[in-house]
Amino acid sequence: MSMRCTLITGASMGIGEAFAREFARRGNNLILVARSAELLHTLAAELREKRHVEVLVCVSDLTRPTAPEEIHQFCRREGVRVDLLINAAGLSYAGGYSGIPPEKLEELMAVNMLALARLTRLFSVDMVAAGGGGIINIASLAGLQGIAGLGLYSATKSFVITLTEALHVELKASGVKVLAVCPGFIETGFFAVAGHDPASILLPISDASVVVKAAVRGLMKNKMRVYPTLIDTLLAFAERFAPREVSARLAAFLSGVWGK
Numbered sequence: 185m186s187m188r189c190t191l192i193t194g195a196s197m198g199i200g201e202a203f204a205r206e207f208a209r210r211g212n213n214l215i216l217v218a219r220s221a222e223l224l225h226t227l228a229a230e231l232r233e234k235r236h237v238e239v240l241v242c243v244s245d246l247t248r249p250t251a252p253e254e255i256h257q258f259c260r261r262e263g264v265r266v267d268l269l270i271n272a273a274g275l276s277y278a279g280g281y282s283g284i285p286p287e288k289l290e291e292l293m294a295v296n297m298l299a300l301a302r303l304t305r306l307f308s309v310d311m312v313a314a315g316g317g318g319i320i321n322i323a324s325l326a327g328l329q330g331i332a333g334l335g336l337y338s339a340t341k342s343f344v345i346t347l348t349e350a351l352h353v354e355l356k357a358s359g360v361k362v363l364a365v366c367p368g369f370i371e372t373g374f375f376a377v378a379g380h381d382p383a384s385i386l387l388p389i390s391d392a393s394v395v396v397k398a399a400v401r402g403l404m405k406n407k408m409r410v411y412p413t414l415i416d417t418l419l420a421f422a423e424r425f426a427p428r429e430v431s432a433r434l435a436a437f438l439s440g441v442w443g444k
């Protein structure tokens with residue numbers, strides 16, 4: 185019989201790591217995916233020891249088009265059935281669109297969109313065949329509108345939100361739950377990677393645990409989309425009524441990337 189597992193991309197740090205810790209605490213066996221082999225193995229050893237769960241490590245660079253298929257094959261080889269997929273790997277780039285290095289543009293689209301779409305396709309087929317499962321896609325408040333100064337990032341997160349919404353509806357009858365989580369600002373290494381100075385952000389920066397809590401609640405209730413904090417919820421509500429240009433400018437202002 186195959187072992188049931190939760191597969192988490194971006195598990196080496198930040199939000200993905202917080203998911204790994206919480207689901208290990210809940211007794212789920214895990215597959216941890218990211219590029220940083222050492223961080224993944226250290227986390228896996230800690231969780232095996234503390235939580236007595238099986239933790240497999242699958243080192244993978246999600247910019248590679250073949251990575252999702254290789255991860256899927258890895259699960260087959262290991263005799264694992266993924267009943268919960270958490271797509272947390274992602275990155276941003278702060279700055280005007282014309283200044284983004286071409287390779288960074290490719291990297292953002294490959295990790296934030298293509299890898300997520302491919303993994304979701306591969307594992308959702310298995311989940312449908314098994315009669316159920318769950319997919320948590322980490323989107324962002326940034327996906328609710330274009331953000332001047334974070335243009336490509338916000339576009340990739342709009343992709344995540346709309347794909348998730350469609351799949352939530354498509355897969356509901358098959359017992360597969362699909363959820364988009366839309367955090368605002370979370371304290372992780374994300375901003376350093378993006379070249380986004382967190383000191384310039386005009387909104388509170390929360391702990392990764394708020395994302396995990398909201399995701400668990402959302403999945404249990406089979407929601408289509410959740411916002412981790414009250415401020416996130418209020419901003420998402422206000423965004424519906426503001427003219428689009430006002431939203432794009434205000435989001436840039438609050439993110440501290442205004443005029444970059």
Ligand SMILES: NC(=O)C1=CN([C@@H]2O[C@H](COP(=O)(O)OP(=O)(O)OC[C@H]3O[C@@H](n4cnc5c(N)ncnc54)[C@H](OP(=O)(O)O)[C@@H]3O)[C@@H](O)[C@H]2O)C=CC1
Pocket residue numbers: 193194195196197198199200217218219220221244245246247271272273274275276295322323324325366367368369370371372373374375377
């Ligand atoms: N922090 C925030 O304010 C917010 C973050 N988000 C989203 O949350 C998700 C997690 O971000 P967060 O935890 O904050 O950021 P971190 O930078 O802390 O973590 C990013 C994770 O993605 C992995 N990753 C990046 N590139 C690749 C790659 N090419 N192949 C495989 N894995 C990769 C990293 O692992 P490694 O480097 O080891 O490969 C790391 O585990 C992202 O999708 C982000 O867009 C959404 C809203 C707010």
Ligand SMILES: CC(=O)[C@H](N)C(=O)O
Pocket residue numbers: 276323324325326327334367368369370380439
């Ligand atoms: C706009 C942001 O950088 C936000 N932290 C996000 O990741 O969506």
